[in-house]
Amino acid sequence: MAFAAPWALLGLVAAALPVLLHLVQRREPPEVAFPAVRYLEDATRDHRRRLRLRHLLLLAVRTLLIVAIVLAAARPSLARSGLGDHVPSALALVVDNSASSAAMVDGVATLDRIISAARRVLDRATPADRLWLITADGMARPGSAELLRARLTVLRAEPIHMRLGDAISQGRDLVRGAGRPGDVIVITDLQRSGMTSARGRGPVLVLRPEGTVPVNRGVAALSPGAQPWGPDGGRVGLAISSSDTVPVAVTLGAGGRALREVLVTPGAPASQRIPPITPGWTTIAASIPADEFRLDDSRVVALHVAPPAGVRWDASDRWIAAALDVLAADGRVRAGEGLRIGTLGPGPSLVFPSDDPARIGALNRLLASRGSAWRFGTMVVSSERTDSNALLPVREAISQRARLEPTGTRGGEVLVRVEGEPWLVRSGDLLLVGSRFDPAWTALPNAAAFVPLLDAIVTRVARGAPDVPDIPAGGAVRLPERATTVVQEGTSHNVEGGALWYPRTLGVHYLLAGPDTLGAISVHLDPRESDFARADDRDVRALWPGARTADLTDGAQLAFTLGDRGDLRGALLWLALACVLTESALAGRVPRRS
């Protein structure tokens, strides 16, 4: 017998109420004089046994009434099928072939054990059963036992993360829709990171391995920082995950060439210098010695190296000049043709509002002649802050700004806002800022974010450099509108520009538009898959109420026994009704009139 709401069984304590009431009511009775005691003695001698039996029956019936109601509240169910064939059932078989299933344990891949268990479950299926196979990719594949066995044969570990709760929800929906008794069976390595809450109700059997969890080390992070890099090289952030803190030898490489080997302590982020690299697209790789789980032993990111951006600025604007000097010293910019900062030039320009309101009109006319989608508007003097975004993560104080107003020309893009209004915008090769980079207008020139903001504007925004997203396998990324092809390690396939794309292979994917490289996407293993910490049975029951757990090797025999269960609530409620009637009949024999 199983209970869908076992907490309700706490109510069984109430079954002691009739006995307790009986005991509580047992007090010293008052004494009264009564001459005919001999008749009372005669009456009790003749009837005491019968009345005691009635009392015992009443006590038993009242206790049984409470027990029946409490049990019904706990929603009990009982397996209908015995050892023979089960009734036609529905079965959603969730096979966890997420990345962690590729780990080797005692020389055998976890996925092989999972598939063997899944086969044993399918061996118990009959042709009358409806079956689905749900895997880490989120697909539910229906089919006969033979067909699903064939699918299991070609099943491989996917380098993606699996949310078991979502798979269970999906399985429950399928089983419920089948309109017959059914189970959801989850065969998994039961990573704690994969445990998510499930929707709906229904029996769940979790088959999980027992024994120790293998030790795993992996490259948890490899970040080249802001791109593009200059030709003088740069630094990469590096992190190693491990269940211990023993330093790990990490081999760094660029463009397929090993650069150096460094020791990194797990859990402690490291930063390593990468020597100058030829401008263009390349890769940075970090790898560690192979262990039982290979998928996280190396990680590759795309790197865009570009020549220093040419910038012209007014040396008298000391705040901008100081920041650009820093960037120039770091090889990020050079003085020359390119982006003009401060005034509107014939080419790419970063334009500030004039500090003389009388000249705003002339500036707007020049902007209009360049076809700008934006113009400067009225002045706002107020204590405001920028909205946080990727370009300017920290909210900076703005004390004065000119409103940036759209002119109606298409092509305008807002990069940074202040209190919801545009503050840094782009229109073609023009960048307009609502405030001058001066402490009288904004606190930004004295803020730590000032130089990175200028660096991003000069080297990336103004040049229209592509983003290089770094996403986990299975995650979604929106492709550039112009993208037509994705290439990875020599393999290319066509894509639709502007669509969402879900890469499932690890490594660097280049986005092409014809012969032009638009950008690249770095796809890495979800770090949750590197953590082999296993959930225990208590976690399972807490997250999926009513779920049962069994060992991976012999739990298949429980298949088709969970859903094929009779709901005992009806029988218990009938029993409770019978108890009420019996109690009324028995108690009615003892009139309460006094």
Next chain:
Amino acid sequence: MEFAEHRQYQPGDEPRYVDWKLHARTDRLYVKQFEEETNLRAMLVLDASASMAWSGSPVRLTKLDYATRLAAALALVLQRQRDAAGLVVFDDAVRSITPARVRPGHWHTIARTLAATQPGTGTAAEPALRQVVGSLRRRGMVVLISDLLLDRSLALTALRYLRHRGHQVLVLHVADPAELDLLRGDEARFRDPETGRTVTLNPSEWADAYRETVHGVVRAWGAACRAAGIRYALVPTELSFGAALSRALGA
């Protein structure tokens, strides 16, 4: 033959009973009457045991009070019929004996005795009934007024003996309604005022069984009395005295 009283002469009276001395003093004819001329000699045997001093309700007389009044009424009726009435009061022993007389004013003697009667302790009817035999020199009537909470076999033996001696025997079973039907209520410990024995029970649960038992006892008394030629009447204390008298005399 004992002189009882004078009565005015009426035609047909025996001349030998004319009191000539009185005629000489009063110049009127009176005849003497003697006790042998009464119709009946009745002995009222009253149970004054502790169990009789009980009432199931404060608005009702105790059984003893009811019985004394009933005895007084019976004695008065007998006197009015010119029958001799006597009284024996007993509890665990005979307390008092008032011989049966037909004299005027004898009723007052009986009434005073009844009024002075206090509840005693136990009940022993058999010696009292046997003592009655000695006081009734010729055949008469014996009226036992009791709640019958006594040893039934001994009491019946004595009653049968009286019957065997040719006496008419009447048993008036005085009972409080609360003894016939147990008042329902919470659990209580019931104590017999005579024996001190106790029984603890819930009247609500036992009322039916008790009624069945009591009615069985009443039926048994009635059957045993009928078998012995004894008249028996159940007299609940809620019954009016008129009804009780007619039940007693018509039993």
